[in-house]
Amino acid sequence: MTHLHHPLLSGLGRNPAAPEDVLVRLAAHPAGRHGIAGHPGPLPDAVVEALLAYGDGGVSVGRRRDRLSPAMRRRIAGHPDPAIRDAHADFVRSMVDVEVPIGIDDLEEAYGRPRTALVGAPSPLLRAAVARAWRDRPLAVHVELLADPDPMVRATATGHGQPAVPPEWRDRCLADPATRANVARHTPLTWDQFVQLMRSEDEEVHQAVAENPCLSSAMVARILEMDAAGEIDDPIVRVAVAQSRHTDPATRDRLYAHVEADRASGSTRADVALSWYGIEPDWLREAPLEERLTYLDCPHTAFRNVLASCHDLPDEAWRQLDNDPELTVRRTAARRPTAPPEVLERLVRAHGETFHIRPLLVDHPRFPRHTLRTLVDEPSANVRYVALQDPELPVPALEQLAADAEPFVRRGVAGHPNITSELLTRLLSDPDPEVADAAAANPALRPAEMYEILATHTG
Numbered sequence: 001m002t003h004l005h006h007p008l009l010s011g012l013g014r015n016p017a018a019p020e021d022v023l024v025r026l027a028a029h030p031a032g033r034h035g036i037a038g039h040p041g042p043l044p045d046a047v048v049e050a051l052l053a054y055g056d057g058g059v060s061v062g063r064r065r066d067r068l069s070p071a072m073r074r075r076i077a078g079h080p081d082p083a084i085r086d087a088h089a090d091f092v093r094s095m096v097d098v099e100v101p102i103g104i105d106d107l108e109e110a111y112g113r114p115r116t117a118l119v120g121a122p123s124p125l126l127r128a129a130v131a132r133a134w135r136d137r138p139l140a141v142h143v144e145l146l147a148d149p150d151p152m153v154r155a156t157a158t159g160h161g162q163p164a165v166p167p168e169w170r171d172r173c174l175a176d177p178a179t180r181a182n183v184a185r186h187t188p189l190t191w192d193q194f195v196q197l198m199r200s201e202d203e204e205v206h207q208a209v210a211e212n213p214c215l216s217s218a219m220v221a222r223i224l225e226m227d228a229a230g231e232i233d234d235p236i237v238r239v240a241v242a243q244s245r246h247t248d249p250a251t252r253d254r255l256y257a258h259v260e261a262d263r264a265s266g267s268t269r270a271d272v273a274l275s276w277y278g279i280e281p282d283w284l285r286e287a288p289l290e291e292r293l294t295y296l297d298c299p300h301t302a303f304r305n306v307l308a309s310c311h312d313l314p315d316e317a318w319r320q321l322d323n324d325p326e327l328t329v330r331r332t333a334a335r336r337p338t339a340p341p342e343v344l345e346r347l348v349r350a351h352g353e354t355f356h357i358r359p360l361l362v363d364h365p366r367f368p369r370h371t372l373r374t375l376v377d378e379p380s381a382n383v384r385y386v387a388l389q390d391p392e393l394p395v396p397a398l399e400q401l402a403a404d405a406e407p408f409v410r411r412g413v414a415g416h417p418n419i420t421s422e423l424l425t426r427l428l429s430d431p432d433p434e435v436a437d438a439a440a441a442n443p444a445l446r447p448a449e450m451y452e453i454l455a456t457h458t459g
Contacts, residue, residue, distance in 0.1 A: 001038055006031030007433035008453045011440025014038045015450070022450050023047040027054055029458050035441075041067070048072045052084060096129045104133040116141065124150035131157040139166065151178035161186035177202075184208040194219050198226065206232055210240035211279055217246040224251065235259045235273035243281040243302060256300055280306050293317060301326045308333040327351060334361055341368045349375065352382035353389075362389045373397055381406040388412040395420055407432040414438035421446055428453075 003010035006029070012018055013026050013035020023039070026032025027050035036043070036051065043051075048068060052075075068076070079085040092110035095102045104115055107129060111118060118130045119141055131137075131145045131153060145157035146169055158165060158179045165173050165183050173179040174193055184197050185208035197209050209215070210223060223241050226232045235258075241247060242255040262270035284292060284306045292310060295303045296317055307313070308321045308329050321333040322343050331354065333339070334347050344367045353360050361367060372390035375383050376397045384401060385408065387393060393416065402413045402423055407430075413419065414427040415438045427439040428449070439445070440453065 001035075002434045002437040003031035003034045004433050006457055007437035008428060008440045009457055010035035011437035012445075012450060012453055014040065014441040015443060015445060016040050017443035017445070018450060019447060020044045020046055022447075022454065024050045025454050025458065027051045032458070035437075039067075042069070043067055043072075045069055045072050048075075052076075052079070096123075096125050099125065099128070101132050102129060104130065107133060119144055124148070124153050127153045128156040132159075135160070135162060137163065139163070142166075143169065146173060146179070151176075154178045155182060158182035181205050181208040185211050186214075187212070188214040189219070191216075191218070194222075198222070203234060206234060207236045207240065210237040213283060215244065215246070220244050220246040227255075235262055235267065235270040236277060239273045239277055240279060242300070243279065245281070245283045245287075249298075252300065282306065285310060289313075296320055301329060304329045305332050309335075311336050311338075331361070335364070337365075339364060339366055341366050344368070345371050348386055349378065349383060352380060353386050360389070362386060376400055381409055385409050385412055388416055391417050393418055395423070398423060402427060407435055410435045411438045415442055417444065419444055421449075425449065 001010070001014075009026060009029055009031035012022065013032045016039070018026075018039075023032075023036060023044070024046055026036060027047060033051060033054065036047070049072075076084060076087075083090075089110040092102055092106050096107070107118060107126075108115055111121070111126070113121075115130060115134055115137075118126060121127055121130075127145070127148060127150065134141070137145075142157065142163050143166065145153060146165065148154050148157070154173075154176060155178045158173060159182050161182075165179075165187055170183065170187055171193070173183040174187075174197065180197070180200075181202070181204045184205055189197070189209070189212065194209065194215075197205055200206070209219075220241060223232070223237065224247075227238060227241070238255045238259050242252045247255070259270045259273055263274055280302050284295065284303060289312060292307055293313070295307050298304055298307075304321065304324060304326070305328055307317075308324070309332050313321075318333060318336070318338075321329060322340075324330050324333070330347060331351075334344055344361055344364055348361055348367075349371075353362060362369070362372065369390065372387050373393055375387040376393075378384050381404065384404065385406075387397065387401065388409075395418070398413050398416060398419055401409050404410055404413075410427065410430060410432065411434050414424070414430070414435050419427075419442060421444070424439055424442060424445060428436055430436050430439070
């Protein structure tokens, strides 16, 4: 997003308050076009014309058709240069070729055919893209994808568990190497299907079966027998079975201890199973309250984290979860509607925010927003940064943060809505290009400074 050599131009290109003539002039510069590609609002026709004139129809225009006027869309559709005329379609096709998810509407527009026709397209990559994007497809279409001659398409069609494989197709999909693991992970299995899958020498199939939430107690017992006999030696299988509703506490502890010992011995596979394995015992959320509360003292974080995601626990349970030794559990518990203000503030003050998880804790209705400005003096830069979530943060606090040693904190100040013109001017000269870019993108930037940037950096 930031042009490292000309950050002021790229930032100005994204500035939602930039006048039309500023954007037109920016279109003549590669860094300006780089920024305009991320402009948040509709592009005026004159700006689009300028982009087309400078040969940037692909990046700044072709991929953002939803922000163009109908007249400009027609203009691009009839453009004599195929690189511009077909920029949007070329972009979509390039994403299909590298198997990047793309919306079904974009696929229809790029290929000029309805989704029902695209299911039978000659390209297996395109058929797979349709299977990936069209999640609410009718049963007949789903069956067509399950029967596709290309294994990649069949694998994609079963990759998410939804839509589910029809019962009459389960045996066929479980026998198909392309779909076996996907279906084994989600589909209710008969005993014969289970036995056949566990006879496989495919490690991924064993893991998928172990993760299946529909396993019976007899199936779980059989996996445990195979583990004890050395027929399976897989830490992911052990963790998955440990999380089963059919596993007793003593066996669960033994399985976790085995994987922990392997990790202590340097096993990367065990470390992945314990640290990166994303499956949780989701069944616990549906269990009766009395049963759920028995996991309050469970030594395994995954169970306490699921428990903390419930909203009907008694006060004494919340007090314990709010003081859980694992930060992830405390954060999960704090997202309940009744979380006390002091619990929310304590978490944020001690550990900052997890900005990739929404809503933020500081956006919780019970978070004491007036305390945000007091975070400015905290020793952790991650916590100081959270103070910027106050849109009315006082100028002295902004000035203090603008001098922060951490560039990401200064970048936050550069984009703050309450920044003064003087402070914004100072951050335009920040040595970190991302800070300067953010300052140039702030809608509080005065037009006079925008024109000065243009005069200084575009000649």
